[in-house]
Structure formats: structure tokens, C-alpha cells
Amino acid sequence: MPDTYVCSDCRGTTDRSYGVRYIVVTCEACGRHSRHVHESLVSLLDAVPEDDRPDDWDDRPLDERLLAALEQGYITLGDARVTE
Numbered sequence: 419m420p421d422t423y424v425c426s427d428c429r430g431t432t433d434r435s436y437g438v439r440y441i442v443v444t445c446e447a448c449g450r451h452s453r454h455v456h457e458s459l460v461s462l463l464d465a466v467p468e469d470d471r472p473d474d475w476d477d478r479p480l481d482e483r484l485l486a487a488l489e490q491g492y493i494t495l496g497d498a499r500v501t502e
């Protein structure tokens with residue numbers, strides 16, 4: 419089964435046959451060259467408590483949210499089914 423990656427900018431998805439944290443590709447949906455985050459990490463972002471989210475959380479690209487959540491320890495890569 420392929421792994422699905424979600425565009426940081428538009429949430430468009432693309433599939434690859436391997437699982438890593440993110441890939442940098444040109445998005446088929448919005449045409450931007452952007453980070454596509456592994457879908458298992460995207461779902462983990464919901465674990466960040468709403469009270470602890472910055473005001474602009476919803477406006478941030480997925481990759482920025484991911485880095486912030488990792489930095490602040492809300493999620494760890496051990497929670498996701500990705501390599502590394």
C-alpha cells in the first residue's frame with residue numbers, strides 16, 4: 419500500500435511507495451514546490467491542545483505546524499509510521 423503525503427499549502431495529496439517524514443515535490447494540485455507531509459504526521463497534529471496552539475495555527479502551512487509540534491514535544495516521530 420502506498421504512503422500518502424499532504425501538500426503543506428493546499429492539502430492536495432500524492433502517493434509514494436516509501437514512508438518518510440516529508441518529501442519536497444511540485445504539487446500536482448497547486449503547482450507549488452513545497453513540502454508534502456506524511457499523512458500519519460498530519461493526523462498527529464490534532465494532538466496539539468487547542469489552548470496551546472498559536473493564534474495563527476490554522477493559517478500556518480502543515481510543515482510549519484509539524485516542526486513547531488515536534489519542537490515543543492507534542493508529537494514525536496516514534497508516534498508516526500515513518501522511517502528515521
Ligand SMILES: [Zn+2]
Pocket residue numbers: 425426427428429430445446447448449450
Ligand atoms: Zn499544493
